[in-house]
Amino acid sequence: MSRxxxxxxxxxxxxxxWYLASIWMNSTWVYDQAERAGTTISFAExxxxxxDQERPLLPPPHQVGAELWKGLFGQAITSKRSLVYHAYVTFKGTMMGFGLGIIAGVLLAMAIVRFRVMDMSVMPWAIISQTVPIVAxxxxxITVSSQMGIQGRDIPKAIIAAYLSFFPVLVSMVKGLRSPDQMQLDLLKTYGAGQGATFLKLRLPASMPYFFASLKVAIAASLVGTIVGELPTGAIEGLGARMLIGSQFGDPLIMWASLFAAAILAGLLIVAVGFVERFARRRMGVVG
Amino acid sequence: MWLENGLSWMKDTMTQAVIEAKGLNLVFQTADGPVHALKDVNLTINPGEFVSFIGPSGCGKTTFLRAIAALEHPTSGTLTVNGMTPDEARRKRAYGYVFQAAGLYPWRTIAGNIRLPLEIMGFSKAEMDQRVERVLDLVELSGFGKKFPWQLSGGMQQRASIARALAFDADILLMDEPFGALDEIVRDRLNEETLKLWARTGKTIGFVTHSIPEAVYLSTKIVVMSPRPGRITDIIESPLPKERPLEIRDSREFIEIAHRVREGLRAGHLDE
Incomplete structure (x- = not known):
């Protein structure tokens, strides 16, 4: 409650x-209408x-809420007009990208920590990769993957999402795998432990708190990547496509409702990752 | 025939020095030039001895212990552990090492931490469980196996780390200021327990410390060292009996040895 x-x-x-901004932004249209009709209109009117405009510049919260309600529960969830359906498409893409990003991030981090050459050659490029705007x-x-004969948008979307989500995992895992101090490494040396045992018994478990901390960032990045992947070149499914349709067909309510659906999805995903993290921390003997 | 061979082999190992250093030098190359961490160190440690290394920081006591454990490698001279090179001795699991910090893995239970070296060395599950029970009993932590490290006090954590070093039955126990971070009262208790442990297991112990009373109370042999370059200034064979209650620290003999250690430390200091 205190929280x-x-x-x-x-x-x-x-x-x-938001209400104040809606009144201010949508008033222009009301005043224009009044002027065209040759009447004056008071502030209270x-x-x-x-x-309750049909195409408001900034729809007030209750209009967005109603549209969101309609999108979520107004029809069967398999309908193309259902936000649940589109959210599911986006969710699927996000999870694929998230999985791919985790695999790529963890494998690269392992290679970077193990081989100095990788540290010097790959790490700078990983950082540069994040400076390229994903929208570009x-x-x-998408074009390249369709050139390569890949059907559908699932795979290119997952790649775009993974492109954003591997990075936080990579950075955290490099830090985590390097977190054991010299004393802990020496201790394993006195047992005659090799590279493999050192990795499995010490480096990997020591990196887990870093890993889980990075997952929250990675899942959000993956969702953003998926939505961006749904924007260009005629996608018709997913929250990203829905937002674009709303804005292109001058139906801001659809756009705003999709935006909020995406925010709810992001919230749910982060909560889910939080649960996994809590479970894992408890398994590893950390309370709270 | 084989019996005779066996007997003579047994004799050899009984009289053979556990650790023997001859003309040992160890130089670290640092950015500020070479640092002479150990200079011309000669020392013999016999089976079952409790040897303390005492001296100010930088005197090479920890470096010497690490050299025995093959964590550092001498620049010149010879160093043998059970008649082997330190590297070979490690492969034969000749020693267990206890660091200043307990260094228990926070994600493993106490039993899990003790199992760590056993897992790496490939013991069977049943053997591991049995060994964990036994060493927990040795350090008087029976019943704490399922606890996580943060649930134990600092002293108990250090006892668990000693149990971990004992788990694979090495003959030599190397302890690098194991109680340095603990308060005096806990330290006294752990010193007593260390002696009991030593009496029960008959291990050879190498023990690095800053504390004169600790060194005198525990050891059968006290090695006094001084810094820049790290070297041995005095080796004192303790005349104290094996059985040592804490009160022995008020005895005349104890005070005399402590005095000699202090003299040795001061002499090393005056050389500078």
Whole structure:
């Protein structure tokens, strides 16, 4: 409860500001309409008219809420108009990218920690890779993969998502695998432990807290990557495609509802990763 | 015939020095030039001895212990452990090493930590369980096997790390300031227990310490060292009996040895 209060206060603040901004931004249209009709309109008359426009510049919270409700529960979840359906498509892409990103990040980190050459050659490129804007890269990945004869958008989307999500895993795992101090390494040496045993018994378990900390960042990055992957070149499925359709067909309510669906999805994913992390920490003897 | 061979082999190993250093030098190359960590060290440690190394920081006591454990390699001179090179001796599991910090893995239980060397050395599951029980009993931690390290006090953690070093039955126990980070009261208790452990197991112990009373109380042989370059200034054979209650520290003999150690440390200091 003590944690809920500050969060709810901030939420309340956002809602108030949002309503004020809606009134302000949507008022232009109301005043224009009045001017065209040759009438004047008072402030008190204007405010209600900003609350239920069909194409508002900034839809107020209750309109977005209603549209979100309709999108989520208004039809069968298999319907192409259902946000649940589109969220599922995005979720699938996110998880594929997340998995791919974890594998790539962990394998690269292992190689970098094991081989000095890899540290010197791969690490700088991994950092540079993150400076390339993904929006520029996404269409290229999609084009190239279709050139290579890959059917559908699942794989290119997963690659785009993995491109963003491998990085936090890589950085954390490198740090985690290097976290054991000299004394712990010496101790294993006195047992005559080889590279393999040192990795399995010491480096890998020592890196786990770092790994789980990176997963929360990685899953969010993976979701962003998937949505970006759904934006370009005529995708019709997924929350990203839904947002683009909303904005291109001048239907801001669809765009806003999709945006919020994506935010809810992100929240659920992060909570799920948090649960996995808690479970793993408990297994490893850490409480809390 | 084979019996005679066996007997003579047994005789050899009984009289053979456990650790023998002859003209040992160890130089570290650092950015500020070479550092002479050990200079012309000659020392013989016999089976069952409790040998303390005492001296100020930089005197090479830890370096010497690490050289025995093949964690550092001498620049010149010879060093044998059970008649082998330190590297061979490690492969034969000749020693267990206890560091200043307990260094228990936080993700393993106490029993899991003690099992660590056994897993690496490939003991069977049943053998491991039996050994863990036995060494936990030796350090008086029976019943704590399922606890995690953070649930134990600092002294208990260090006892667990000693149990870990004992688990694979090495003849030699090397301890590098194992109680340095603990308070005096805990330290006294662990010193007593260390002596009991030594009496029960008959191991040869090499023990690095900063504390004069600790060195005198525990050892059968005290090696006094001094820094820059690290060298031995005095070797004291202790006349104290094997059976040592804590009160022995007020005895005349004890005070005399402590005095000699202090003299040795001061002499090393005056050389500078």
């Amino acid at each position: 809920a209060l500050p969060v709810l206060s901030v939420l309340l603040g956002i809602v108030v500001i 204007m405010v209600p008219q900003t609350m 890269l996404a269409p290229m990945i």
